[in-house]
Amino acid sequence: MAFELHSTTLSGDTPGAATTLYWYTAGPADAATRVHLQAALHADEQPGTMALHHLLPKLRDADAAGQLRAHFTIYPSVNPLGLATYALRNHVGRYDIETGVNYNRRWPDLYPQIANAIAGKLGSDPKANIQTIRTAVAAWLDSQRPASAIQQLRLLVMKSATTADIVLDLHCDDHSLKHIFTSPELMPGLQDLADWMGVAATLTAEDSGGGSFDEVLPSLYRKAQLANPDHPIPAAAETATLEYRGRADSFDSFGQADAAGLFGFFAGRGLIAADAGTTPAAAPAPTPFEATEVLRAEAPGLLAYRVELGDRVKKGQPIADLIAMDGPEAFMARQPILAGTDGFVLSMVTAKYVRRGATIAKIVGDEILPARAGGYLLED
Missing domain, CATH: 2.40.50.100 (RNA polymerase II/Efflux pump adaptor protein, barrel-sandwich hybrid domain)
Known part of the structure; x- marks a missing residue:
């Protein structure tokens, strides 16, 4: 069994302050495919946490049965700093109140940080090229010295996400239908995710302008491809922001259905050796x-x-x-x-x-x- 709860203490920015981040891992550590799941980066958006609450027992049981064919890292509530922020009895979970920065903005542009490190090291093997890029990214991340609690959190999350082949960031809107944000080159590859989620729309953009978390890895590989046209560099991470309805929609019934959709997606990909369930209806094709x-x-x-x-x-x-x-x-x-x-x-x-x-x-x-x-x- 590899299903395990972990915790990390983030040192605070004021005397005596500290915050604990909890996450789970499941599946073989040496699996060929790695999955990173996180919810509530905007800490006032809880439907994704509810979905992962219902997904975790499914992963635990699949792990115990030896059915997991991927290594999963799951952050059910990835932003405990934002969970703690209240003002006048209102939860301010979208913004870091110290800086005013949206928690899902200004994530790093990785390619400029590693361009020199990979120069002259790429070849004709696409898998080797991806490993070269990931090694350079890991070295750059290891060299960072976070100066605040939020920087500690971002660095920890980035170290997990940058090793993953599938990265799903679970959010919600204010009051909305389910939808997905992803990069255009990842469609129609992620159409099965849209189908299992039952979305009303999949919205694509190479750069939405804010440095969102889900755009970090597609941007890395896209820029690497453009800068090294003579070397094969696949888009090595399928990333997406999943918008699970609205902030008021944290209900068991929704969470159970959403967890079943995620489980079906992973099982349909062969990452869980279990029945995926009834094949879902096709979701609409992506739009810009x-x-x-x-x-x-x-x-x-x-x-x-x-x-x-x-x-x-x-x-x-x-x-x-x-x-x-x-x-x-x-x-x-x-x-x-x-x-x-x-x-x-x-x-x-x-x-x-x-x-x-x-x-x-x-x-x-x-x-x-x-x-x-x-x-x-x-x-x-």
Whole structure:
């Protein structure tokens, strides 16, 4: 049996402070395939933790039965620092309150850090080239000296993820349908993940602009390929952000279904020698993230939605009304907020009082929007 609970103490940034991070490993340590799973990097997003809560016993039992064909590293709640952050009885789990940085932004651009280390060491064997790159990345990570608790946490997580062949980062939206973010070169390879998850959309982008965790490894291998065109360098890590509905959706029934989907995905890949279950229906094909409109309020006010999640809408159709809360018609006037593209409503917000510039919905379309091409694609 290799199923095991681990813990690491992160030294705090103030006297006497420390935080403990817990994680599990399962499966043969020498397995050819390594899987990294983590949830709640945004510590106020718990549906992924609920899914892993239900997946862990399945992995434990499969491990005991000798069915695991991959080595799994699982962080059910990967950001204990964010778990501890409360202000005025509200959980602030998305941002490091010391720096204001989103926990899922500004992850390192690895290729510039290892370019010199791999120069002249690549050859004609793609597997050897991947090992050369991973060895250089491991050496660079080992050379880092974290100066804060969050840097300790990031370094620990990166050391695990950069050795993995499959890296899944479990998140959720505010109020949304299930969806995936991944890199375009990883599709249709990850279509089976989309199918098992039962997503409404798979949104792809090479660079969404924020240095998100799931883009670190695809960016590494993509840049290595571009800089070394005479040497075969596969995209050696399948990575994705899995968005499990909304923040309020941490229910056992959802977690059980989501865990069954993850188990089915791994079993279908042959990484667990067990029945994968009923083959899921095909999920929609991927679409560029640049074709998704992030609809924002142009003024402060109170939202009154006219649509529901999953509704198909047309460009120019009112999505919501914004009720004025100041001015000559305060609390009387309603200004419609219009869709800027044809598509379907993927997400909405639960807090209906919004400030100017706040995101109120995402609409998934089929055509790249000029305002989104080459820009910052994220919400914050």
